[in-house]
Structures are given as structure tokens and as C-alpha cells.
Amino acid sequence: MAEMVHVVVPVFAVVVTGLFAGLFFAFSVSVMPGLGRSGDRVMIEAMQGVNAAILNPYFAVVFVGAPVAVLACVVLYAVAGAVAAAVWSGAALVCLCAALVVTFAVNVPRNDALDRAGPAGRIADPAAVRGAFEAVWVRWNHLRTLVSLAALVCAVVALTVR
Template structure:
């Protein structure tokens, strides 16, 4: 036999969800802040390519373009890049998990939206940009290429287009995380006033 949750007009209202403890609230804030920092770094990374690097490289000859992109791709996987690229995904997922529950629905919606948006940017990187980088590396020494224009043509426009997509998606994810941080801050301030 199950108990009904129906509230009659004379019944007292159902209690609201209990506010999270201070430790949990701090963990939530830390996760959101760290996720926003990592997301800002990686969104800025993609943005820098979109608004400067690729525009500048569009003006160089084919062999210089290929050589430069090969060197960038060979050195980008480093200790400075990894924390933002992988950290944005991991920390946003942690923020989502910490906000599961009735007491943080508004923050959960925004942090989940950020996770979906950055998941799309991450997928574009792994599914489009990285394979293009690998194809460019496999082309070999630009000085020895018989048709560097064809190698560049197979890479440049597609890479630039999808970089713009991931820049927009990660920037939108950052906006969502910042909104989640604002909502978290308001909830924390309200909880502090009620103590």
C-alpha cells in the first residue's frame, strides 16, 4: 500500500527541500568556478585560432601553411593545453553531478546545458579537427610535396569551419557556466541569511 502525496486544503504545506550543507555548497561553488575557468581558457584557445591564427595563415604560401600547422599540431598536446581541454569536460561533469537534487534545479539546468555544449565542441575536436591534423601530418615534409596546394585545400576550409563551430559551442558553454555561478551565488547568499 502506498501513501498518497496529495495535499488537502487544510493540510500543512509539504516541506521544501533542505538546503545543502556548507561543505556541499562549497564543493558546488568550487566545481562551477573551476569548470568556468577551464571553459574560459579552452574557449579562448579556439577563439584565438578563429580570429587571428587562421586568418594570418590564410595569407602565407602553401608550404609555409602546411609546415606551420604541422608544427602547431605536433606541439599542442602539452601540460598547458590538457588541463583546459580535458578539464573543462571533467569539471563541468562534476558540477552537474554535484547539483543533482531538488535543491539546485536551476543551477543544474545551466550546468547541464554547458556540459552538452562543450560535449559537442569536444566531439568536433576529436571527430573532425584531430583527424584532419593527423592527415596533414601524414602528408610529410612540405618541401617534398608535389602538390602542396591540394594538401592545403583538403585541410584548411574544413578545419577553419569546424574550429568556428567548437569556438561558438565552448563560448556558449562558458556563458551557461557563468549563469550557473550567478544562480549558485544567489542561493548560497540566501542560505547564509536564513542560518
């Protein structure tokens, strides 16, 4: 049983970390560029819809599961004396935590402000609402993407060193 845990947990950590990075990557390379081509009200309405839809159990498993699984890897590797793997998992955890900090410090407050603006069709100046949201949100999402991808690389390397 213990051997299975030492295989399943690191593989799960890599999978959920890949999904975590993939989510931000998808926003960086397709969702936001696509919405960038739309009108102000359409962009606002679409992002308000995305912000509501993303709060679901699948997202929660990935968003919470990635750092928890990677932390579990740090502990498992450290207890097993696999120092190099523990260090790489620790680096992955630092990267995931950086992505979480950016998410809660920058992206979520902008999502909340977008929601507080009200229904897109009723916003008096949708260009101003979009202007306060889009450029900063996108820039910081690119950073989340990069640190999440770094976390994935570190988690994969942790699987290969022992």
C-alpha cells in the same frame, strides 16, 4: 570543506571552460587568418608544428578539465538541490561535448592527414594538401568556437542561479 568545494569547482569550471573557448576563438580570429595569408608550404609547416606543440599538459588540463569540471558541477548542483544551476551546467556540458565531437570527428582527422602528408618541403602538391585541410578545418573550428562560447555562458549562468 564541502562549502569550499561548492565554490572552487564551479569557479574552476568557468575558468577552464573560458580557456577551452578562448583557444578555439584564438584560432578563429588570429591564427588561421594569419596562416591564411601565408604560402602553402609555410601554412602546412606551421600547422604541423602547432599540432605537435599543442599536445602538452597545459592543453590536456583545459581540454579534459573543462568537461570533467562541468560534469562535477552538474553533480554538485543536483545533489544540493540547485536544479536551475544543474540544468545550466548540463547545457554547458552538452555544448562542450559537441565541441569534442567536432574536434575528434573533423579537426583531428584533418590534422592527422596534414601530418601524414610529410614535411612541407617534400610535398609534391602543397596547394592540394592545403586545400584538403584548411577550409573545412576553419569552418568547423568556428562551430567549435561558438559552442564553446555557449558552454562558457551556460557555466557562468549556473554560478548566478541557485
